[in-house]
Amino acid sequence: MAASSTDARMESANSPSNVQAVEKDDTDNGKDLGIVSKRLSRKVRKRMAARAAGKKSAASRGIGRLSRSSRTLELVPVGFKEDVRDYNHPSRPSQRTVWSSPAGSKYRTDTLRRKLKDKGMSVDDIDSPVSATTSQSLTEEGNVVSSARRLAFPNVQNNTQETESIVCEDGYYVGQICQVQKFVNDVTGIVRCRTEGCNGMLIPRQCVKVGLGGGLRIVYSCSGCSMPGINFDSSTYVESSRRHQVSLALCLAMLVSGNTYAGYNKVLGQALGLETLNKKNFQTVIHAVYPITRKLVHEHCEAAKTEMRDLPAEELGSAKRAVTQADGTWGTRGFHSKNCTVTVRNSMNNSLLYVAHLCMKGKDKVADEDFPLYKGTSKSGEGVGLEMLWEQAVRDGISPEVHWQDGDSSSALSFRAHFPDEKKHKVMLCSGHVARSHQKALSDLKPKKTVSKVYRSKHQEKFPQINSVKCVCEGKSHGKGCGCMTDAFIRQARINFFCCVVQADKDPDALKDRLQALGKYHGRNIHSWKETKTKKKIKKTCDFHPQKTCTCEKCKKKGKGEEPVCGRGKPYTSKSSISCPLHSLMYEIETARRAEQAHDIIHPELGRGNSNLPEASHNVLIRLRSKDVFLSRLHYIVKTDMGLLQSCVSWEQASLPFGPDFKHWTVELFKRMKLPIPPGMLRNVEKALVERNKDLERAKTDRKKAQRIALKVARVLDSEERKKWVKQRNIQHSYGSAEAADDSEDEATAGEDDARNVLTSDSQPIRGKKSNKVVGRVVGLSTRAPQQTRGRKRKSPRKEQPSRRKSKKAKRQN
Structure with a gap:
């Protein structure tokens, strides 16, 4: 009876519910021992509180005091090895159990339990021991037995845990080979070989990366039997092809992003260490892409022409009244x-x-049938290309009523060759290019102090005073405030010209009057005059700016271009004006010449136009192919077609010519190359299109327009400040001498100047025999004096020469 009561007390004491009570009884009380403790310091109390908090957190994690049982794993997983390590720290010696997985990973007991739980696995008993070490456990009878345990997936029979399978969406990923090997090792430690009596494991026998274009193949086999090999392929084959999907997808991704083979090999080969394709195989991919991009461009062009044919014939923008823009790029x-590439676009909706x-x-030989080699020069490429395109337009029944062009080439001749009627087919000039040409003409007139005979004879009929006016700086250099043309005046003249075009709206006659007033009066800082053409002298003013300006508080709230609210103010004065008789007359002649083009700049129905659409699309091409890299015909056409497809994205999103299922030309390219379209690719493309549309709509707001104008103004002011800073230095630095001419905007002229400079620097002068005058230059001679060219001798005006002639004549007579 006493023994039973003792066992009951021991059992109750060892129960988990009484652990805290036993621990409290075991602690020594200072008062019971007769020890009077002083109040602990604040530092000691904080240290004790931190120690208590640490014990509490350790108990919640399953380690530390009251949780030593968590270090013992009752069931030993198969393939895991138990390793007991001693930690002989001077202050706290202890032991810790570490479990090693078949793959070599180290786990603590609680970490191993969490790993198994996350994977949906449990520990069950098996009959035969497999692991190298076993753990001892007590049975209900109290006998000590050795047991080994294995990991198994839960099923319906044991009813331990049920997990649902998920569907992994197809796509591409970036990974490491070591992770594949680690996964195989983990599986090997869990699953046995099916061969009876074989305890082998999967080991890699072969690893192939060459020729797979970034892919991988690993062949595994059992180490203990002759089981057939298991292949791990990182990619599948393209349908009806021997290409791998990963290899082809990487090549297409590089082409679509604007990379050549050099960029493809640099990113994937040199940076990531992948086994990329060689240049010849990369070229075969371009051969395969060429017909697809060509067909996509053809489909876009046909859809755009079909959209024009569906409009009513009397509507502007239809096939019979087309409005087009054309330009070339190199x-x-x-x-x-x-x-060279030449494009014609619909000016109404920017379709190709x-x-x-x-x-x-x-x-x-792939592109030779469609685009044979061009035999002409680069300069004539735009005109020749437009000849072919306008001939095709005539066959398709496209009749352009209005054609906008930049006017910097002879492309108008190609248009007139196929559409000779000037009344039905009007050629209009881009206002932006005319303004730039106007600025360049003024820059050429700026340094002049006299005019040539050709210039005088060309304009003396309308401006007879050209024969008598002189420059105020004739015989001396231009100085500050001399009244001649300056850079500030030329820059403001271009702004004034464009403002006149904008204010004219759809009235070409209004533009003509404004430009004439701009050159005759406004440029001379005259803003009020009397018109003498009629019998009654009518007082006129510049109608494109207010007559007075005021900066008082009341007038700060008035709109731009309005007269002062207060009724006072100062008369308007031009920021930049010219007073030199010759330069002011040349500016008047230049504005009068632009005024004659008013009907070619302003259309009665469309207003001012431009050729910005082809040029903007050509700027997109730079993202697909660099202008610093020469490409052969096939590669150039593929990259250019991709850029043209990208320039049609806005039109695709607005009109949906191919239906709602058409997402983007890159998605269509992958489809036609028989590559799978991952869901992630569609999501990212749709997201990019939505963000692109938002950015375009945001850029059209008045706030963004005001920001762009403010940035341009700030850029000009900042440039002026920087020029002042440079002028204050003792040594003046620039790209060239001050006497050098300004850089030409024409690439051909710039190239000719460079070639001329090279010939001048590398050649040697040829001087006359008697005079030191340079009569020519020769290239390729050594440092020795060049040989004198023998030409016809110049007759000397000496007095004895006539006597010689007479003597020779007499001899001939004799």
Whole structure:
């Protein structure tokens, strides 16, 4: 009876519910021992509180005091090895159990339990021991037995835990080979070989990366039997092809993002260490992409022309009253470019109508049928390309009523060759290019102090005073405040010209009157005058600016261009004006010449126009192919077609010519190359299109327009301040001498100047025999004096020469 009561007390004491009570009884009380403790310091109390908090957190994590049982794993997983490590710290010696997985990973007991739980796995008993070490456990009878345990997935029979399978969406990923090997090792430690009596494991026998274009193949086999190998392929084959999907997708991704083979090999090969394709195989991908991009461009052009034919014939923008824009672009800068592309676009909706590629070099036979090698020069490429496109437009029944062009080439001749009627087919000039040409003409007139005979004879009929006016700086250099043309005046003249075009709206006659007043009066700082053409002298003023200006508080709230509210103010004065008789007359002649083009700049129905659409699309091409890299014909056409497709995205999103299922040309390209379209690709493309539309709409707001104007103004002011800073330095630095001419905006002229400078620097002068005058230059001679060219001798005006002539004549007579 006493023994039973003792066992009951021991059992109650060892129960988990009484652990805290036993621990409290075991602690020593200072009062019971007769020890009077003093009040602990604040520092000691904080240290004790932190120690208590640490014990509490350790107990909640399953380690530390009252949780030593958590270090013992009752069931030993198969393939895991138990390792007891001693931690002989001087202050707290202890032991810790570490479990090693078949793959070599180290786990603590509680970490191993969490790993198994996360994977949906449990520990069950098995009959035969497998692991190297076993753990001892007590049975209900109290016998000590050795047991080994294995990991198994829960099923319906044991009813331990049920997990649902998920569907992993297909797509591409970036990974490491070591992680594949680690996964195989983990599986090997869990699953046995099916061969009876074989305890082997999967080991890699072969690893192939060469020729897979970034892919991988690993062949596994059992180490203990002759089981057939298991292949791990990182990619599948393309349908009806021997190409791997990953390899082809990487090549297409590089082409679509604007990379050549050099960029492809640099990013994937050199930076990531992948086994990329060689240049020849990369070229075969371009061969396969060429017909697809060509067909996509053709489909876009046909859809745009079909949209024009569906409009009523009397509507402006239809096939019978088309409004077009055309321009050309070159593959590289300079007049030696070997590739040229000419495009014709619909000015109403920026859709692509016609494309022509002119290439001078290329050995491929794929593009030879569509685009044979061009035999002309780069300069004539735009005109020749437009000849072919307008001929195709005539066959398709497209009749352009209005055609906008930049006017910097002879493309108007190609238009007139196929549409000779000037009344039905009007050629309009881009206002932006006319303004730039106006600025360049004034820059050429700026340094002049006299005019040539050709210039005088050309304008003396309308401006007879050209024969008598003189420059105030004749015989001396231009100085500050001399009244002649300056850079500030030329820059403001271009702004004034464009403002007149904007204010004229759809009235070409209003533009003509404004430009004449701008050159005759406003440029001379005259803003009020009397018109003498009529019998009654009518007082006129500049109607494109207020007559007075005021900066008082009341007038600060008035609108731009309005007269002062207060009724007072100062008379308006031009910021930049000219008083030199010659320069003011030349400016008047230049504005009068632009006024004659008013009907070519302003259309009665459309107003002012431009050729910005083809130029903007050509700027997109730079993102797909660099102007610093020469491409052969096939590669150039593929990259250019991709850029043209990208320039049509706005039109695709607005009109949906191919239906709502058409997302983007890149998605369509992957489809037609028989590659799978991952869901992630569609999500990212749709997201990019939504963000692009938001950015475009945000850029059209008045706030963004005001910000762009403010940035331009700030840029000009900042440039002026920087110029002042440079002028204050003792040594003046620039790109060239002050006497050098300004850089020409024409690439051909700039290239000719460079060639001329090279010939001048590398050549040696040829001087006359008697005079020191340079009569020519020779290139390629050594440092020795050049040989004198023998030409016809110049007759000397000596007195004895007539006597010689007489003597020779007499001899001939004799």
